[in-house]
Amino acid sequence: EFLFWMHRAKLRDPPFVAGDAIDYLFMLADRPCGPTIPGAFLKSLTWFERVAGFTQDCRISSKTVLLSTRDILVKELKKPGTPIHRAPRLPGAVIASLERLVSNNREAMGVRAGAFYRLLKCWGTLRYDDVQHMSPQAVRFFSGRLTTTLYETKTSGPERRQVELPVAVTEDSWICNRDWLRDGWQLFQVHADFNRDHFLPALSDDFSCFRRRMASYSEAATLTAAVNRRLTDSEGRRLIPPELVEMWTERSERATLPTILDGFGLDPRDRDALGRWRPEGSDIYSRSFSGKIRRIHRYFTAELEKLRLAGDIDDYDVLEAAFSWLRARRGLPTEEAERIVESFQVEGDAAVEEQAEAPQEEATAAEREPGYVLVSSRRGAIRLHRSGKEGCWMARLRHFNECKVVSEMPEPGEYSHRCRLCWPNSEGVMGSSDDSSEESSDSDGERSEAPDDTGTRTMDVRSVACDPRFLLLRQGIEDDHQRKLFAAGVDTLDKFSAFATGEPDLLADEFGLDPSASLAARGQVASFIAAWKASKVRVQRQAEVEAEQDTREWTKPIPTAEYLLLRQAYVKEFLEKKLQEVEHGEFKAESLQEVTTRDELDPDTLVPVWDSKGVMTVKRGSSRVPLPSNPEELRRRLNIMRNAYLMLRLKFPGRADLQDIGADLFERYKEYLLGDYLHNLQARDSADSVVHTPPWQLVLSYEQAIRKQAFHYMVTESIAMGAAWEKAWKDPVTKERHFATPLSLYAKRKPDPPPNLPPRDTWIARPPGRGQKGGKGQKGRGRGSSRTFKGHAATRTGxxxxxxFNTEEGCSLANCKFKHLCSHCFDHNHNFIGCPRRKPADTAGKH
Structure with a gap:
C-alpha cells in the first residue's frame, strides 16, 4: 500500500526518501490507527529493503528521523482516549472545482468518481465509513435528489440508541454546477454495475475501471490526493499548490458545511442535523429530513453568494491550517510557507470570483507545456500524445519512463500509434492498434506496428517473428531489403517461402538487385536465393510434422523461434495443447496440475512415439505439479494460464472468440474465487464463532467446473471466451451443483471422533466374573447388577x-472437564441412574 500511495498521491516511483515514509505514517495516524501500526509498517519496510539487497546507507528504515517519528506517533496513539484531529475544511473554491471535475468528460473515469465521492461526503456530511456503508441497492436517486438510510455508522446500529440515520443530498446542493450529482450518479451506474455491499470500489492503477472489491482507507486517501492534483479554476490554472495536496484528510469534507454554517449564524439544531450528531426521533422519516437538508443547503449557497458579491469570503482558518501544516509536516521555513499560502489564497480568490450560475466549459490543468509527447514502450512501439489543454490527462500529468516532448507535430515515420483520446475524430488511424491512452500509453505497450495517417506502414523490424528475421540475418541480407519485405506483409516464414515461384521472380525490380552490377550485389542475390530455398525446406518439413501430429490427434510442436518470442513463464508443452485446442475449436478445462512453468519442467519425463513408418522416437512428455495448496499458489497457476491465453489472443487476431480476453478478466475471476462469497465464506454461530468454512479441495474442483461450463457456453451459445467465462462463474446452477450442494453435504457430515476415545456407540459393560458362586457383584452394600454401567461413553459430537456423574455417588468436581449429562438419553436434568427412559433392571430369579 505504501508503493500504491506514493504512486497515486505523490506521482513518484522508487527510490524513496525518509520524508515519504514519514508522510505515509502521518496519513495512517490521521485515521487514527492502533499504536502498533507504525511499528508494523517500519518492520515491513525493513524486511523488504533487506531482501532487496539495499545497502545500509540506502535504507530509509534505519534513518533516525523516521525512527523518532515512529516513537512520537506510538506515544501519541497510546494516550488514553482517541486523539482529536481537527481536519481542515474545504474552501468554497475547492468545492466548485470538484463540481466541475465530476462533469469533465476529458478526465479519467476514476478521477471523476473520486471527485463525486468527495462531494458526497461534503454535501452529505459523511465519513469514509459512512459512504462505504451506503449500499447501492438502498440508494434512491429521484428528481435530482439522492437519499438513503445508514444502518451501521459510528453512532448508529442495531445495538445503539439510533438504529438508522437518513442521508440526503438535494437538488440545491451545488455552487457552480447543478448537474454534478446527476453526472456522478450515472458514472457509478455505468462503471460500477456489479453487486456489492459498499459504495466506493477500488480503482485500477490508471483510473480507467473499478475493481470488484472495496476501496480501503489508504486507497481512498490516495484517491483524495490524486483528485487534488487535478483541481483547476475556471481558466484552467492549477488550484492547489503541489506542497498542499496532501493536507486534506478523509474527514475534511465532513467538517466543511458545519464549520462554514457556524460562521453564518445557523441555528445549532439545524447544524447538528447535518452531521447527525444529535438526531431527533423525527429524523428517521427521510422525506421530511431531506426537506430540512434542502433548506439548509439553499441557505448555505445563498449566504456564500452574498459574501462572494461583497468580496468578503473568509478562509482564514483554512490558510492558517495550511501554514501550520507546512511548518510542522514539511518543515519549511516561515518565508517559504507564507509564499505558498499566499499563492493558494490568490488562486482561491480568483476562482471564487468567477460567475458560477451555470456549468463552465471544463478546462484541464496543463502540467506539461502545449506540444506533443512521444512515449516509447519496451517493445519498440512509439505512441503520440498531445500535451496541454487539448491532450488526455496522462499526457499532461503522468510520468513516463521513456518519453520525448516536442513542440511541433512529428513526422508519420517517427511514431507507430496515436492516442485515440487526444485525436477522438482521427481518420486514417484504424484497427485495433489505435488503443486508448489508458490501455497503451504506458511503457509496456502491446504492439509496435500500426498504420499511420498516410495509410502506409511504419515498420519496426523488431516486431516481426523470429523465424524470418533469423534466417535473413544469418544469410547477411541488408536491413533495407528486410524492411521492404516486411512492409509488404512478408513477415512469417510461410509467406517468405511462397513469396516467389522461382529465382527470377524472387529478384524483382523492387529490390534493385542486379547480379552483374557489382560483387556486393551478386552476394546479396546469393543470400536471397539461399534464404528462400532454406525457408521452403523448413516450411515443408514443418508441414509434414504437423500433418502427422494432426492425423494422430497429437499436440503439434510449436516452432522454437516462436516460443522464444514469448517472454512469459508457461511451459512449451502447455502452450502446444492450447494451440491444438484453438485449431480444433474445442477447448478443454485441464487440471491445474498441468499448468506448469519453465522452471517446473521435468527433463526426465520422456514418452515413446511411433511415426507412420513404424519408427519409434522419444519425445519429452508433459510435466505435472501438485495442486495448489493455498490461495497464493492458485493465483500463480491462474496467472500462468492468463499469460497463455493472452498469447493466443495476440497470435490469432482473426479469432473473434479470443479477443475479449484480458488481464482484467482474470483479476476479477481471482477476486471471485478468493473473495468473501467463496473461499473466505464463513458460517458463524450465535456467539459469532466460525463453525464451518469451505474446504480447499472443493474450491479447486469448483474452479475447474467453471472453466468446463465456460467452454460449454462457447460451443452451445457461440459467445466469446471472456463473456462465457464470466457467465460461467455467475451461473447459479453451476455454483449450486459444484459448490453449494457439496458444501452443505460437507457441513452435515459427522465429525471424526477425538483421538484415543472409543466409538460413540460402544457400550461399557463389565463382564461377569468366573467361579462357583456365579461371579462377583452379588454381595456388598446392595450394589448387585445395578452397578453394571451400560451407557454411551461420548456424545453424538464425540x-x-x-x-x-452417571453413578449413584455423582461427580463432586467443580471444574470437571467431562460432560455432565445422562449417558442413556443425553439429558442434562438427570444422570443414568435416574433416567426414566431406560428399562428397569431384570431382577427375576434373584432372592
Missing part, C-alpha cells in the same frame, strides 16, 4: 461423558 465429547466424552463423565462416568462419575
Amino acid at each position: 465429547e466424552p461423558i463423565c462416568f462419575r
Whole structure:
C-alpha cells in the first residue's frame, strides 16, 4: 500500500526518501490507527529493503528521523482516549472545482468518481465509513435528489440508541454546477454495475475501471490526493499548490458545511442535523429530513453568494491550517510557507470570483507545456500524445519512463500509434492498434506496428517473428531489403517461402538487385536465393510434422523461434495443447496440475512415439505439479494460464472468440474465487464463532467446473471466451451443483471422533466374573447388577461423558472437564441412574 500511495498521491516511483515514509505514517495516524501500526509498517519496510539487497546507507528504515517519528506517533496513539484531529475544511473554491471535475468528460473515469465521492461526503456530511456503508441497492436517486438510510455508522446500529440515520443530498446542493450529482450518479451506474455491499470500489492503477472489491482507507486517501492534483479554476490554472495536496484528510469534507454554517449564524439544531450528531426521533422519516437538508443547503449557497458579491469570503482558518501544516509536516521555513499560502489564497480568490450560475466549459490543468509527447514502450512501439489543454490527462500529468516532448507535430515515420483520446475524430488511424491512452500509453505497450495517417506502414523490424528475421540475418541480407519485405506483409516464414515461384521472380525490380552490377550485389542475390530455398525446406518439413501430429490427434510442436518470442513463464508443452485446442475449436478445462512453468519442467519425463513408418522416437512428455495448496499458489497457476491465453489472443487476431480476453478478466475471476462469497465464506454461530468454512479441495474442483461450463457456453451459445467465462462463474446452477450442494453435504457430515476415545456407540459393560458362586457383584452394600454401567461413553459430537456423574455417588468436581449429562438419553436434568427412559433392571430369579 505504501508503493500504491506514493504512486497515486505523490506521482513518484522508487527510490524513496525518509520524508515519504514519514508522510505515509502521518496519513495512517490521521485515521487514527492502533499504536502498533507504525511499528508494523517500519518492520515491513525493513524486511523488504533487506531482501532487496539495499545497502545500509540506502535504507530509509534505519534513518533516525523516521525512527523518532515512529516513537512520537506510538506515544501519541497510546494516550488514553482517541486523539482529536481537527481536519481542515474545504474552501468554497475547492468545492466548485470538484463540481466541475465530476462533469469533465476529458478526465479519467476514476478521477471523476473520486471527485463525486468527495462531494458526497461534503454535501452529505459523511465519513469514509459512512459512504462505504451506503449500499447501492438502498440508494434512491429521484428528481435530482439522492437519499438513503445508514444502518451501521459510528453512532448508529442495531445495538445503539439510533438504529438508522437518513442521508440526503438535494437538488440545491451545488455552487457552480447543478448537474454534478446527476453526472456522478450515472458514472457509478455505468462503471460500477456489479453487486456489492459498499459504495466506493477500488480503482485500477490508471483510473480507467473499478475493481470488484472495496476501496480501503489508504486507497481512498490516495484517491483524495490524486483528485487534488487535478483541481483547476475556471481558466484552467492549477488550484492547489503541489506542497498542499496532501493536507486534506478523509474527514475534511465532513467538517466543511458545519464549520462554514457556524460562521453564518445557523441555528445549532439545524447544524447538528447535518452531521447527525444529535438526531431527533423525527429524523428517521427521510422525506421530511431531506426537506430540512434542502433548506439548509439553499441557505448555505445563498449566504456564500452574498459574501462572494461583497468580496468578503473568509478562509482564514483554512490558510492558517495550511501554514501550520507546512511548518510542522514539511518543515519549511516561515518565508517559504507564507509564499505558498499566499499563492493558494490568490488562486482561491480568483476562482471564487468567477460567475458560477451555470456549468463552465471544463478546462484541464496543463502540467506539461502545449506540444506533443512521444512515449516509447519496451517493445519498440512509439505512441503520440498531445500535451496541454487539448491532450488526455496522462499526457499532461503522468510520468513516463521513456518519453520525448516536442513542440511541433512529428513526422508519420517517427511514431507507430496515436492516442485515440487526444485525436477522438482521427481518420486514417484504424484497427485495433489505435488503443486508448489508458490501455497503451504506458511503457509496456502491446504492439509496435500500426498504420499511420498516410495509410502506409511504419515498420519496426523488431516486431516481426523470429523465424524470418533469423534466417535473413544469418544469410547477411541488408536491413533495407528486410524492411521492404516486411512492409509488404512478408513477415512469417510461410509467406517468405511462397513469396516467389522461382529465382527470377524472387529478384524483382523492387529490390534493385542486379547480379552483374557489382560483387556486393551478386552476394546479396546469393543470400536471397539461399534464404528462400532454406525457408521452403523448413516450411515443408514443418508441414509434414504437423500433418502427422494432426492425423494422430497429437499436440503439434510449436516452432522454437516462436516460443522464444514469448517472454512469459508457461511451459512449451502447455502452450502446444492450447494451440491444438484453438485449431480444433474445442477447448478443454485441464487440471491445474498441468499448468506448469519453465522452471517446473521435468527433463526426465520422456514418452515413446511411433511415426507412420513404424519408427519409434522419444519425445519429452508433459510435466505435472501438485495442486495448489493455498490461495497464493492458485493465483500463480491462474496467472500462468492468463499469460497463455493472452498469447493466443495476440497470435490469432482473426479469432473473434479470443479477443475479449484480458488481464482484467482474470483479476476479477481471482477476486471471485478468493473473495468473501467463496473461499473466505464463513458460517458463524450465535456467539459469532466460525463453525464451518469451505474446504480447499472443493474450491479447486469448483474452479475447474467453471472453466468446463465456460467452454460449454462457447460451443452451445457461440459467445466469446471472456463473456462465457464470466457467465460461467455467475451461473447459479453451476455454483449450486459444484459448490453449494457439496458444501452443505460437507457441513452435515459427522465429525471424526477425538483421538484415543472409543466409538460413540460402544457400550461399557463389565463382564461377569468366573467361579462357583456365579461371579462377583452379588454381595456388598446392595450394589448387585445395578452397578453394571451400560451407557454411551461420548456424545453424538464425540465429547466424552463423565462416568462419575452417571453413578449413584455423582461427580463432586467443580471444574470437571467431562460432560455432565445422562449417558442413556443425553439429558442434562438427570444422570443414568435416574433416567426414566431406560428399562428397569431384570431382577427375576434373584432372592
